[in-house]
Amino acid sequence: MAREKGYTKKNFLKGILIENPLFVSILGTCPALATTKTLEAAIGMGLLFTVVLICSNVLVSLLRKLIPEEVRTPAYIVIIATFVTMVKMFTNAFLPELYSTLGVFISLIVVNCIVLGRAEAYASKNGVFDSLIDALGMGVGYTLAIMLMAIFREVLGTGAFSFGKIFTFIPEVKLQIIPKGYEISMFQNPAGAFIVFGLILAIIAFIRNRKAELKANLERQEKIRKAQEAKALANGGNK
């Protein structure tokens, strides 16, 4: 099969920027709002999510010729639910703090639209390696997106970054960024989560509008210039 050069790299990068699952496709919003109180919890959520996505994408891709068309969706859901159960048990055994922080949201990875969406849209049509890279890109993109939300929420809400509470194998550190007494605790509440998400989407829309405007402006100027040139040429011919 002839392949475009650099396809793997493009396939990986598309999940991070152009097709970011959270900020562009607006999928998987529930955990993005619920688990972003602290940066550490967001990293943990992203990690578990990426593991499930990679496993399910690879298995779906391996079985894509065996699963009949009619029972596709239920079969994918069972595959995903199995991996989620495995991840849940691993987390409970090795990272009990993460398990209790994320709580029911580990189980809810099953109904995360991104996992099922990638299985339907990509893994069921592409080879194992491509599906692996696609899952890796999407997973990293989602993790970075929820980390961005968590950075805002943790710094504004508590005034400090704290590490070592959930990943107990690293020493406990607290980085005070905003002086004590000046933090806005609303950002730790559900309302703060909605506001941060809304503002990030607004900034993205603003940048996109700006780019489109610049492009339209350039095109218009080019058109005017061309018209003037043609006019000048026509005038020159008349003389």
Place this chain on the structure above:
Amino acid sequence: MNWLLSFVLAIISSMLVDNVVLSRFYGICPFLGVSRKVNSSLGMGLAVVFVIIFSSIICWPLYQLLDLAGIKFMDTVAYILVIASLVQLVGLIIKKYSPSLYKSLGIYLPLITTNCAVLGVAQSNTDQGLSFLDSLGNAIGTSVGFLAVIVIFSCIRVRLESANTPKAFKGLPIALITAAIMAMAFMGLQGLFSGIGA
């Protein structure tokens, strides 16, 4: 009458104080996706009420069965299968007995399988070890809370369509800010129970 009080309290607390969407973050996807028109949000909300209540009625005994068999860890897989087949079943039943209702709910039914509110309620009911009646109360309160919030939200969004919002905020961003203000309003209900002494 103790069981009745706890049943009613479970309904009220999961409906208002601990609202699914605005404080527990279940079901944000349909909340943002299917709330552009009041009619469609009403349809989605009603379909969710059906499925959540029936799935919690089935999932509670199922969990006890899994517990007896010693395979409690299979709960997530079992629940999602129950929900997926229940969604199909509810669709078939509505289609048979009330074609007009099916016409208005039909397109929302498949979406419910991936609504985290349904799995979330079933899972958190059994994780907390609630009794059957309490989990039923939780299911009723949660689903009615979802219905109420999505309908209110869609009414606001219809108004927002014609409002003069900044260009960058058009569409989803301003809807999210609205949701934030609604969440703040619902936070005001948190002191509701201190008066009753529950």
